[in-house]
Amino acid sequence: GAVVSQHPSWVICKSGTSVKIECRSLDFQATTMFWYRQFPKQSLMLMATSNEGSKATYEQGVEKDKFLINHASLTLSTLTVTSAHPEDSSFYICSATLAGDTYYEQYFGPGTRLTVT
């Protein structure tokens, strides 16, 4: 159980276009989803925390107008990279958790490789 999927697994887009990445919890309801970004040989950096039905909370330095996060249901969160540029090329990873008064284990998706040309 506790499987998280991401779609697509990799995407190439042209500079200036927008790309949407989906994160789904397949067998549980995720009240909270996290979005991370990972550069080669660097750690996962938390970008934002999203709770179902409310606006995402972005980490310092992350542009919320550039990285649009929508958590419309208990099983789906989307990250849209708007007006993508080559410096947005990275590995994007989501995780999902049950959260209420207490947080539980984060279950991670396999990641999405974004390349902006």
Place this chain on the structure above:
Amino acid sequence: GEDVEQSLFLSVREGDSSVINCTYTDSSSTYLYWYKQEPGAGLQLLTYIFSNMDMKQDQRLTVLLNKKDKHLSLRIADTQTGDSAIYFCAESWEYGNKLVFGAGTILRVKS
């Protein structure tokens, strides 16, 4: 600020023990974790330790925490080729929330 550091690469022979080290800077961290990432798969939680513990053992895995030195280690006994992966340590103040990760250690197991 928060910072977690790990060595980037470790190579061991099959059957030997592996020790992966991690240092962190945030003394308020309450939980420390070890995750495993295999190619094409998401990060998998291997184990975690609460900050008031010194050691935790789970089958082949032993976690040691030196809170004074802010040093965390993961020992894998009888390392197998299937243990080849990237291992991340992470810290958080609240279990499962706002994890801060290290850069990951690539473990290569030679048969």
